[in-house]
Amino acid sequence: MEIVKKQEFGEVTLMKRAIFALLVISACSDPSLAKYSGGSGDAGNPYQIANIADLLTLANDVNDYDKCFLMTADINMQGQVFMTACIAPDTDSTPGSGFNGTPFTGAFDGDNHSIVNLTINVGPNSKCSLGLFGCIGQGGLVKNTGIEDVNIAGEYSSDFVGGLCGYNYYGSIINCYSTGSIAGNHYGAGGLCGYNRNGTITDSFSNAALNGGWNAGGLCGDIAYGNIINCYSTGNVSGDSAIGGLFGYSHDSNISDCFSTGQVTGTTETGGLFGAINYGSISNCYSTGDVIGINWTGGLCGVIFNGNVIDCYSTGQTSGVEATGGLCGQSDGNIISCYYYSQ
DSSP, X not given: OHHXXXXXXXXHHHHHHHHHHHHHHHHHHOGGGOSSSSOOSBTTBOEEEOSHHHHHHHHHOGGXXXXXXEEOSOEEOTTOEESSOSBSOOSOOOTTSOOOXXXXXXXXXXXXXXXXXXXXXXXXXXXXXXXXXXXXXXTOEEEEEEEEEEEEEOOTTOOSEESSEEEEESOEEESOEEEEEEEOOSEEEESSEEEEESOXXXXXXXXXXXXXXXXXXXXXXXXXXXXXXXXXXXXXXXXXXXXXXXXXXXXXXEEESOEEOSOEEOSEEEESSEEEEEXXXXXXXXXXXXXXXXXXXXXSEEEEEEEEEESOEEOSOEEOSEEEESXXXXXXXXXXSOEEOOO
Protein backbone atom coordinates (compact mmCIF):
# COMPACT_ATOMS: atom_id res chain seq x y z
CA MET A 1 0.00 0.00 0.00
CA GLU A 2 2.82 2.43 0.79
CA ILE A 3 4.46 1.70 -2.56
CA VAL A 4 1.25 2.62 -4.38
CA LYS A 5 1.10 5.95 -2.54
CA LYS A 6 4.64 6.78 -3.60
CA GLN A 7 3.80 5.87 -7.16
CA GLU A 8 0.71 8.08 -7.06
CA PHE A 9 2.74 10.93 -5.60
CA GLY A 10 5.31 10.56 -8.38
CA GLU A 11 2.63 10.61 -11.03
CA VAL A 12 1.12 13.82 -9.57
CA THR A 13 4.53 15.49 -9.49
CA LEU A 14 5.21 14.61 -13.11
CA MET A 15 1.79 15.91 -14.07
CA LYS A 16 2.44 19.24 -12.28
CA ARG A 17 5.76 19.61 -14.04
CA ALA A 18 4.13 18.94 -17.41
CA ILE A 19 1.45 21.54 -16.73
CA PHE A 20 4.09 24.08 -15.63
CA ALA A 21 6.10 23.48 -18.82
CA LEU A 22 2.97 24.01 -20.93
CA LEU A 23 2.29 27.28 -19.11
CA VAL A 24 5.84 28.48 -19.75
CA ILE A 25 5.58 27.62 -23.45
CA SER A 26 2.21 29.33 -23.64
CA ALA A 27 3.55 32.49 -21.96
CA CYS A 28 6.54 32.66 -24.27
CA SER A 29 4.34 32.33 -27.33
CA ASP A 30 1.76 34.89 -26.18
CA PRO A 31 2.36 38.15 -28.12
CA SER A 32 0.77 40.20 -25.34
CA LEU A 33 3.58 39.13 -22.99
CA ALA A 34 6.44 39.87 -25.43
CA LYS A 35 9.06 42.43 -24.43
CA TYR A 36 8.69 44.40 -27.68
CA SER A 37 6.24 44.15 -30.57
CA GLY A 38 8.11 41.15 -31.92
CA GLY A 39 11.54 39.76 -32.60
CA SER A 40 14.31 38.25 -30.52
CA GLY A 41 16.95 40.98 -30.72
CA ASP A 42 19.47 39.31 -33.00
CA ALA A 43 20.46 40.42 -36.49
CA GLY A 44 18.22 37.88 -38.23
CA ASN A 45 15.18 38.67 -36.10
CA PRO A 46 15.53 42.17 -34.57
CA TYR A 47 13.26 43.48 -31.86
CA GLN A 48 10.38 45.42 -33.42
CA ILE A 49 9.79 49.02 -32.33
CA ALA A 50 6.19 49.89 -33.24
CA ASN A 51 5.06 52.41 -30.61
CA ILE A 52 6.10 54.64 -27.72
CA ALA A 53 5.95 51.74 -25.27
CA ASP A 54 8.52 49.79 -27.27
CA LEU A 55 10.83 52.81 -27.49
CA LEU A 56 10.59 53.45 -23.76
CA THR A 57 11.28 49.78 -23.05
CA LEU A 58 14.50 50.09 -25.00
CA ALA A 59 15.33 53.38 -23.26
CA ASN A 60 14.96 51.83 -19.82
CA ASP A 61 16.87 48.58 -20.32
CA VAL A 62 20.64 48.97 -20.67
CA ASN A 63 20.90 45.20 -21.13
CA ASP A 64 19.38 45.64 -24.58
CA TYR A 65 21.76 48.36 -25.75
CA ASP A 66 23.79 45.78 -27.70
CA LYS A 67 20.79 44.22 -29.45
CA CYS A 68 19.27 44.75 -32.91
CA PHE A 69 16.10 46.79 -33.48
CA LEU A 70 13.78 47.53 -36.39
CA MET A 71 11.15 50.27 -36.47
CA THR A 72 7.89 49.13 -38.06
CA ALA A 73 5.94 52.43 -37.84
CA ASP A 74 6.35 56.16 -37.31
CA ILE A 75 6.28 57.07 -33.61
CA ASN A 76 4.86 60.35 -32.32
CA MET A 77 6.39 61.35 -28.98
CA GLN A 78 3.93 64.20 -28.35
CA GLY A 79 3.42 64.66 -24.60
CA GLN A 80 6.70 62.95 -23.63
CA VAL A 81 9.30 65.33 -22.18
CA PHE A 82 12.76 64.01 -21.31
CA MET A 83 15.42 65.61 -19.14
CA THR A 84 18.18 63.39 -20.56
CA ALA A 85 18.76 61.57 -23.82
CA CYS A 86 16.01 59.07 -24.50
CA ILE A 87 18.29 56.08 -25.13
CA ALA A 88 21.79 55.62 -23.65
CA PRO A 89 21.79 58.80 -21.50
CA ASP A 90 24.86 60.21 -19.80
CA THR A 91 25.00 59.54 -16.06
CA ASP A 92 27.47 62.32 -15.22
CA SER A 93 26.47 65.87 -16.11
CA THR A 94 29.83 67.45 -15.31
CA PRO A 95 30.98 69.42 -18.39
CA GLY A 96 34.20 68.06 -19.84
CA SER A 97 33.85 64.67 -18.14
CA GLY A 98 33.06 62.82 -21.36
CA PHE A 99 30.34 60.19 -21.57
CA ASN A 100 29.84 58.06 -18.46
CA GLY A 101 26.68 56.08 -19.16
CA THR A 102 26.15 52.85 -21.10
CA PRO A 103 26.48 53.55 -24.85
CA PHE A 104 24.27 52.01 -27.49
CA THR A 105 26.40 49.45 -29.34
CA GLY A 106 23.67 47.53 -31.14
CA ALA A 107 21.96 48.17 -34.47
CA PHE A 108 18.90 50.41 -34.84
CA ASP A 109 17.23 50.38 -38.27
CA GLY A 110 14.46 52.94 -38.64
CA ASP A 111 13.42 51.33 -41.93
CA ASN A 112 12.73 54.88 -43.23
CA HIS A 113 10.29 55.62 -40.41
CA SER A 114 10.41 58.73 -38.23
CA ILE A 115 10.35 59.59 -34.55
CA VAL A 116 8.30 62.79 -34.31
CA ASN A 117 8.08 65.47 -31.62
CA LEU A 118 10.96 64.27 -29.45
CA THR A 119 11.30 66.88 -26.69
CA ILE A 120 14.25 67.21 -24.31
CA ASN A 121 14.24 70.06 -21.81
CA VAL A 122 16.79 69.76 -19.07
CA GLY A 123 15.40 72.70 -17.10
CA PRO A 124 17.72 74.25 -14.50
CA ASN A 125 19.81 71.08 -14.20
CA SER A 126 22.78 70.69 -16.52
CA LYS A 127 22.73 67.56 -18.69
CA CYS A 128 25.17 66.42 -21.38
CA SER A 129 25.03 64.11 -24.42
CA LEU A 130 21.47 64.96 -25.44
CA GLY A 131 19.52 63.51 -28.35
CA LEU A 132 17.46 60.42 -29.17
CA PHE A 133 20.68 58.57 -28.35
CA GLY A 134 23.00 59.99 -25.73
CA CYS A 135 25.93 57.99 -27.08
CA ILE A 136 26.30 55.61 -30.01
CA GLY A 137 29.29 53.54 -28.97
CA GLN A 138 31.91 51.42 -30.67
CA GLY A 139 30.33 49.17 -33.28
CA GLY A 140 26.94 50.84 -32.83
CA LEU A 141 24.85 51.51 -35.94
CA VAL A 142 21.85 53.76 -36.49
CA LYS A 143 20.43 53.91 -40.00
CA ASN A 144 17.36 54.88 -42.03
CA THR A 145 15.94 56.94 -39.17
CA GLY A 146 14.24 60.34 -39.26
CA ILE A 147 13.99 62.67 -36.26
CA GLU A 148 11.24 65.15 -37.13
CA ASP A 149 10.20 68.31 -35.26
CA VAL A 150 12.69 67.66 -32.49
CA ASN A 151 12.91 70.25 -29.73
CA ILE A 152 16.01 70.12 -27.53
CA ALA A 153 16.79 72.83 -25.00
CA GLY A 154 20.09 72.30 -23.20
CA GLU A 155 21.41 74.43 -20.37
CA TYR A 156 24.44 76.69 -20.72
CA SER A 157 26.79 73.92 -19.66
CA SER A 158 25.21 71.14 -21.77
CA ASP A 159 27.95 69.54 -23.89
CA PHE A 160 27.28 67.36 -26.96
CA VAL A 161 23.75 68.00 -28.19
CA GLY A 162 22.21 66.70 -31.42
CA GLY A 163 18.84 65.69 -32.84
CA LEU A 164 19.80 62.05 -33.42
CA CYS A 165 22.67 61.70 -30.95
CA GLY A 166 24.75 63.74 -28.59
CA TYR A 167 27.92 61.69 -28.99
CA ASN A 168 28.93 59.29 -31.76
CA TYR A 169 31.96 57.39 -30.49
CA TYR A 170 33.32 54.91 -33.05
CA GLY A 171 29.76 54.37 -34.28
CA SER A 172 28.09 54.67 -37.69
CA ILE A 173 25.17 56.85 -38.76
CA ILE A 174 23.76 56.08 -42.20
CA ASN A 175 20.83 57.66 -44.07
CA CYS A 176 19.41 59.60 -41.14
CA TYR A 177 17.99 63.11 -40.84
CA SER A 178 16.64 65.66 -38.38
CA THR A 179 14.30 68.64 -38.44
CA GLY A 180 13.19 71.00 -35.68
CA SER A 181 15.01 73.21 -33.20
CA ILE A 182 18.12 72.53 -31.11
CA ALA A 183 19.81 74.71 -28.49
CA GLY A 184 23.10 73.38 -27.16
CA ASN A 185 24.42 76.62 -25.65
CA HIS A 186 27.81 75.22 -24.63
CA TYR A 187 30.19 72.87 -26.47
CA GLY A 188 29.55 70.59 -29.42
CA ALA A 189 26.01 71.14 -30.75
CA GLY A 190 24.81 69.87 -34.13
CA GLY A 191 21.56 69.45 -35.98
CA LEU A 192 22.06 65.69 -36.24
CA CYS A 193 25.08 64.88 -34.02
CA GLY A 194 26.79 66.89 -31.31
CA TYR A 195 30.24 65.26 -31.23
CA ASN A 196 31.48 62.75 -33.78
CA ARG A 197 34.68 61.14 -32.46
CA ASN A 198 36.18 58.34 -34.56
CA GLY A 199 32.72 57.83 -36.00
CA THR A 200 31.27 57.94 -39.51
CA ILE A 201 28.22 59.82 -40.78
CA THR A 202 27.11 59.12 -44.36
CA ASP A 203 24.14 59.95 -46.61
CA SER A 204 22.49 62.06 -43.91
CA PHE A 205 21.17 65.59 -43.48
CA SER A 206 19.67 68.11 -41.06
CA ASN A 207 17.17 70.89 -41.56
CA ALA A 208 17.10 71.81 -37.87
CA ALA A 209 17.61 75.38 -36.65
CA LEU A 210 20.62 75.36 -34.35
CA ASN A 211 21.76 77.69 -31.58
CA GLY A 212 25.07 76.62 -30.04
CA GLY A 213 27.96 77.98 -28.04
CA TRP A 214 31.40 76.71 -29.14
CA ASN A 215 31.96 74.23 -31.97
CA ALA A 216 28.45 74.24 -33.41
CA GLY A 217 27.32 73.17 -36.88
CA GLY A 218 24.18 72.52 -38.89
CA LEU A 219 24.88 68.79 -39.17
CA CYS A 220 27.57 68.14 -36.55
CA GLY A 221 29.17 70.35 -33.92
CA ASP A 222 32.60 68.84 -33.35
CA ILE A 223 34.46 66.15 -35.30
CA ALA A 224 37.65 64.39 -34.18
CA TYR A 225 39.29 61.63 -36.26
CA GLY A 226 35.96 61.03 -37.97
CA ASN A 227 34.41 60.93 -41.42
CA ILE A 228 31.43 62.75 -42.91
CA ILE A 229 30.53 61.71 -46.44
CA ASN A 230 27.70 62.78 -48.76
CA CYS A 231 25.81 64.83 -46.16
CA TYR A 232 24.22 68.26 -46.06
CA SER A 233 22.49 70.80 -43.83
CA THR A 234 19.95 73.51 -44.63
CA GLY A 235 19.04 75.00 -41.24
CA ASN A 236 20.23 78.35 -39.92
CA VAL A 237 23.07 78.19 -37.40
CA SER A 238 24.11 80.65 -34.70
CA GLY A 239 26.67 80.55 -31.90
CA ASP A 240 29.87 81.99 -30.50
CA SER A 241 33.13 80.37 -31.62
CA ALA A 242 33.87 77.83 -34.40
CA ILE A 243 30.45 78.01 -36.02
CA GLY A 244 29.66 76.49 -39.43
CA GLY A 245 26.78 75.64 -41.71
CA LEU A 246 27.75 71.96 -41.84
CA PHE A 247 30.06 71.55 -38.85
CA GLY A 248 31.76 73.79 -36.32
CA TYR A 249 35.23 72.37 -35.69
CA SER A 250 37.16 69.40 -37.06
CA HIS A 251 40.41 67.84 -35.91
CA ASP A 252 42.21 65.40 -38.20
CA SER A 253 39.03 64.31 -39.96
CA ASN A 254 37.85 63.80 -43.52
CA ILE A 255 34.75 65.49 -44.94
CA SER A 256 33.78 64.97 -48.58
CA ASP A 257 30.86 65.53 -50.98
CA CYS A 258 28.91 67.71 -48.56
CA PHE A 259 27.17 71.08 -48.64
CA SER A 260 25.26 73.60 -46.51
CA THR A 261 22.76 76.32 -47.41
CA GLY A 262 21.65 77.93 -44.13
CA GLN A 263 22.62 81.34 -42.80
CA VAL A 264 25.49 81.22 -40.29
CA THR A 265 26.00 83.77 -37.51
CA GLY A 266 28.91 83.73 -35.06
CA THR A 267 31.51 85.79 -33.25
CA THR A 268 34.83 84.20 -34.17
CA GLU A 269 35.84 81.39 -36.56
CA THR A 270 32.60 81.54 -38.54
CA GLY A 271 32.12 79.93 -41.95
CA GLY A 272 29.38 78.99 -44.37
CA LEU A 273 30.49 75.34 -44.39
CA PHE A 274 32.67 75.10 -41.28
CA GLY A 275 34.14 77.29 -38.57
CA ALA A 276 37.63 75.82 -38.20
CA ILE A 277 39.75 72.77 -39.02
CA ASN A 278 43.04 71.55 -37.64
CA TYR A 279 44.58 68.85 -39.87
CA GLY A 280 42.49 66.54 -42.02
CA SER A 281 40.85 67.37 -45.33
CA ILE A 282 37.70 68.88 -46.81
CA SER A 283 37.01 67.95 -50.43
CA ASN A 284 34.32 68.50 -53.05
CA CYS A 285 32.11 70.57 -50.74
CA TYR A 286 30.30 73.90 -50.99
CA SER A 287 28.17 76.42 -49.10
CA THR A 288 25.61 78.95 -50.31
CA GLY A 289 24.32 80.58 -47.12
CA ASP A 290 25.13 84.10 -45.96
CA VAL A 291 27.71 84.41 -43.20
CA ILE A 292 27.81 87.04 -40.46
CA GLY A 293 30.77 87.15 -38.07
CA ILE A 294 33.29 89.41 -36.37
CA ASN A 295 36.74 87.79 -36.40
CA TRP A 296 37.92 85.12 -38.87
CA THR A 297 34.86 85.01 -41.08
CA GLY A 298 34.56 83.33 -44.48
CA GLY A 299 31.94 82.25 -46.99
CA LEU A 300 33.26 78.69 -46.84
CA CYS A 301 35.33 78.62 -43.64
CA GLY A 302 36.41 80.82 -40.78
CA VAL A 303 39.96 79.57 -40.28
CA ILE A 304 42.22 76.72 -41.40
CA PHE A 305 44.90 76.07 -38.79
CA ASN A 306 46.29 73.05 -40.67
CA GLY A 307 44.92 70.70 -43.29
CA ASN A 308 43.72 70.70 -46.88
CA VAL A 309 40.63 72.18 -48.51
CA ILE A 310 40.26 70.86 -52.05
CA ASP A 311 37.72 71.46 -54.84
CA CYS A 312 35.35 73.53 -52.73
CA TYR A 313 33.45 76.79 -53.24
CA SER A 314 31.09 79.27 -51.60
CA THR A 315 28.52 81.73 -52.97
CA GLY A 316 26.95 83.41 -49.92
CA GLN A 317 27.37 87.02 -48.85
CA THR A 318 29.98 87.43 -46.12
CA SER A 319 30.27 90.21 -43.55
CA GLY A 320 32.77 90.58 -40.72
CA VAL A 321 35.13 92.98 -38.96
CA GLU A 322 38.60 91.43 -38.96
CA ALA A 323 40.10 88.68 -41.17
CA THR A 324 37.09 88.35 -43.44
CA GLY A 325 37.03 86.71 -46.88
CA GLY A 326 34.60 85.46 -49.47
CA LEU A 327 36.12 82.00 -49.23
CA CYS A 328 38.09 81.93 -45.94
CA GLY A 329 38.85 84.32 -43.12
CA GLN A 330 42.37 83.06 -42.43
CA SER A 331 44.38 80.02 -43.47
CA ASP A 332 47.68 78.41 -42.47
CA GLY A 333 46.74 75.28 -44.40
CA ASN A 334 46.35 74.43 -48.08
CA ILE A 335 43.49 75.67 -50.26
CA ILE A 336 43.53 73.90 -53.62
CA SER A 337 41.21 74.42 -56.63
CA CYS A 338 38.65 76.40 -54.61
CA TYR A 339 36.73 79.55 -55.43
CA TYR A 340 34.17 82.09 -54.31
CA TYR A 341 31.65 84.02 -56.34
CA SER A 342 28.86 86.35 -55.31
CA GLN A 343 25.40 85.48 -56.60
